[in-house]
Amino acid sequence: MKVLVTGAAGRLGSVTVRALLAAGFEVRGTDRAYRADSAVRIEVANLLDPVAPYPLLEGCQAVVHLANHPSLIQNDSVRTFNENVTMNMNLLEAVRQMGLKKVVFASTIQVQSGRRGEQPSALPYLPLDSELPPNPGNAYGLSKQATEIMLQFYARQHGIHSVALRFPYLIDREMLAHVRDPSHRRHRMGYVNRDEAFTCLMVDDAASLILAILKTPLEGFRVYFPAVDGLRGEMTVAQAIHDHFSNVPLRQPAEEMTGLVDISRITRETGWVPAIGGAEPVGARVPGASGVAGR
Template sequence: MRRVLVTGAGGRIGRAVLDLLAAQGTEAVALEREDPGGLPAARVVEGDAADPVAVREALAGADAVVHLAAIPTPEHLPAGTVFAVNTQATFTVLEQAGLAGVRRACVASSLAADGLAFAASDPHPAYLPVDAFAPSWCEDPYALSKQVDELTAHTMARRHGMGVVALRLPYVGGFEERLNAFAARCAADPGLHARGYWAYLETRDAARACVLALSVEGPGARVVCVCAPETLVPQPTEALVRRYHPDAELRAPLPGRTVPVDLSAARDVLGFTAEHVLTLGADKAIYRK
């Protein structure tokens, strides 16, 4: 890769992707609605990821794309806005990338694409460990937008002969900035994150997964679940599953704090294993590693 376009470059994962590309000596172009300043990119283009003109300008000379721009939750904006903004941006970025001859792209999806995380009802997974093929319980606009984003990835892969990886990401953050506090809350009340499978990913690992996705060879679209191999709570996973998802079919053992997410595609397709993890101290509290 000579130049990578990163959309949503000013966000938590976007900045980490820019840092990683810079460390690897790969030039990056950042696309943001407003330049926040201080982005480690060769060029910053101000514009909307749903605007074909702005995207075409940002794509000049790029041979890969990491698309992260999105509304990350359905909780603060009207449902139609969440769905329209997310899906239009993904369609526009991948369509313009394909027309520009770009053949490698990474798109941020979410573990919430299965519909559990933000559902108003009380759905549960059909089976665990969960994977990208699990039945959908989607009833919120964010989950629906991520499902459509994954379908868009498949469509653009066929339409343009692209290789597109959609990463189903969990709760992402830095240890001091986000993860430690959330882990403490969930340790006290595991039900808070039961619909997110008690999964997490440190920001640097999320960025590394995005960049590894650009190295996947050949055309076609793949949906890959990515998270740390263990949960962010001290309770044994199988006990948590029996308590919070008692009717889910258990398709593989979940010893200790094993995360109930199938990470085989992350390993086999991306060659990815999380490096920055939470570990238990002698008093069963969770510490960063």
């Protein structure tokens, strides 16, 4: 299968390109930015141009669409929303017209974690799963929710199968060491909002999920929330619930919960299991190890 990866010069895109090539996929990579050390030649294009996607999709059977403004940090709300939605619509219309049937899209946890700061949690239930209703708290999350609705439309009206991945905070090996360093522990809450429930995901695991989705026939539109208990360190589930989520309904008794996230549906449907963080929190130290723990 030949796959177009957009945002191929980005953090997740560059890792995804390598993972797909290693698995034997033919890959085309595009980005607005050029990257000399990319594993695939970057075809420079601006997806804000509605004409740009057509030559890029030529010969491809699937798209992994990662190119977007990845937060509100770089731009204001209007530009972030307008440009994300515009590039996503430009791409999806070209996908429809050129007859492709599979799209994997990088959405965000911020579609569902709208309550921010020190206010009580607005999560509807715990453990979190892939069925969480949207509740964006800013224009970035809103741009991703709008795109999920667009994907749903293209699935229903045009038979384009798609998965929106509501990625949490994506971390690499360097950040993992930082997260596991006890001296940084008290800063952890600074990484995330309460309603992100201390979750994260290794970039490599995000790429391996994209690979698993491309290999699995999945009909229609679906949302996955692929996250692991990452940043709560040695805080137990019961402690986290007591300190941060005492107002949130639990779907299981707290003492039976092994984590704040349930990814079992994703594993059941795709076979994907994250290499790091699946069984115990990413931030957990290996018993007996000194300094920064490794697994």
